[in-house]
Amino acid sequence: MKQDGSLCNNLKSIRTRLGMSQQDLANIAGVTRQTISGVESGQYAPSVAVSLRLAKALGCQVENLFWFEEDLPEVEAVLTKPVPTGRQVRVSLARVGGQWIAYPLVGNDAFRIEMIPADGEAQGQIGTNKVQVRLLDDMDKLHNTVVIAGCTPVISLWAKATERWHPQLRVHYNFANSMAALRSLDRGEVHIAGMHLYDPQTGEYNIPFVREALAGKSAVLITIGVWEEGLLVPPGNPMGIKTVSDLVDLGATIVNREPGSGSRMLLERKLQEEQVPFHTLKGFEHIVHSHKDVALSVVSGIADAGVSTASIATAFGLGFVLLHRARYDLVILKEYLEEAPVQQLLSTLGHRLVQSQLEVLGGYDISKIGEVVATI
Structure with a gap:
């Protein structure tokens, strides 16, 4: 709540979090209920004495209750993607390579399951890709943020487990x-990129x-480990699919992933190996953008199959046809x-709790987790 144009307070939120009514707080602070109501509504700017009484009654500092907006x-x-000109946009922030990076919380990027809290509000665009951001969170928290781009659920499990040992550490998962993750790393937008791409020419x-x-x-x-990649199919594999050529022979409909994804590259490689033209596969141009969306397409009956991983098949109770085992690596400048x-x-990659979380997913070989496999 704002008062006097720029004086703000969060008296109501702290009071209600403590289970106090306005009258309860008034009695403890030695003021009237009307005073509490006036402060909360922004109609009344309290004196120093009243401010100190309210802070003492709520067990906090005065500056936790009142602040000037300009403070x-x-x-x-630097924005990671364009935003509408002249529009205020919620963003997440992290310090990467000596500069602040702003990740717009727009559309699907604003959600996991619940809405993602914002670190700041972009006030106005400066030039082509820079914005001025009004911070909504502690600077120390923003400095202590690691940003990872990738597509495996392992990253979110790893992040949650890590934050249990390092409560001050925050992992931002894009x-x-x-x-796309590798390009984001190259642009200086993330600290770590996760990837699982196989090059058939070099092996x-x-x-x-x-x-x-x-x-x-x-x-x-x-x-991180080696995961099993293949076709998600309905439980029991009712069509009897064993290879990608079966998809055409049996008239199966698939969903595909976007260009640049490891799943799409695997499908295209297998089709080429079995000399199956891409256009003969029903649904080849039906694009979804995550492993979860592939699974949901099969679960709902939209598709008969789609490329994903064994762990995703297990999570959704689907059948799985193994096509390939791929190593999932973290790339860090x-x-x-x-x-x-x-x-x-x-440092937490070797911790037992992290490893046990990955083991129970199924379809992962984590025997070499945390090993440096290459230096570029």
Whole structure:
């Protein structure tokens, strides 16, 4: 609530969180209920004495109750994607490579299951891709943030487990396919990119793609594990699908992933190996953008199959046809390895609680979790 144009307070939210009525607080603070009502509504600016009494009654500091709007700090940040000109936009913030990065909380990016709290509000665009952001959270919390882009559910499980040991550490997870995550790392928008891409020409996982995308930059690849990739099908595999060519022979309808995703690259590679033209596969151009959406398409009957992982099949109670085993790696620029939040996060890869979370997912071999598999 604002008072006197710029004086703000959160008296009501603190009072209600403590289960107090206006009269309860008035009795403890030695003021009238009308005073409490006037302060909360912004109709009355309290004196120093009343402010101190209210703070004491609520067990907090005066500055936790009252502040001037102009006292909220601002930072200049680089946007990760365009936002409408002249519109205020909620953003998440993190410090990456010496600059503030703003991640617009717009559309699907504003949600996981629940709405994501904002770190700040973008006030106005400065030039082409910079904004002035009014902070809504503590600066220390924002500094202690690690940003990861990737597409595996393992990242969110790892993040939650890590935050239990390091309560001051925050892990910001941006959903992105492997190539999009790598490009985001190259642009300096994230600390870590997760990827699972196979290069049939070299027989290597991820490394050739990292060398090409991060040309001239030094990076380290740390593995999370090897996961099973294949076709999600209805329980019991009623159509009897065993290969990708069966999809055409049996008239199955699929959903596909977007270009740049490991799942799409796997499907295209298998189709080429079995000499099946892409256009003969029903649903090849029906694009969804996550492993979860592939599973939901099969569960709902929209599709007969789609490429994802064994752990996703287990989570949704679906059948699974193994096509490939892929190594999932974390790609980190060397310059970020010395940052304390990144070190804290990586140190937990060897912890038993993290490993047990991955083991129960199914379809993961984590015997080499945390190993450095390449230095670029």
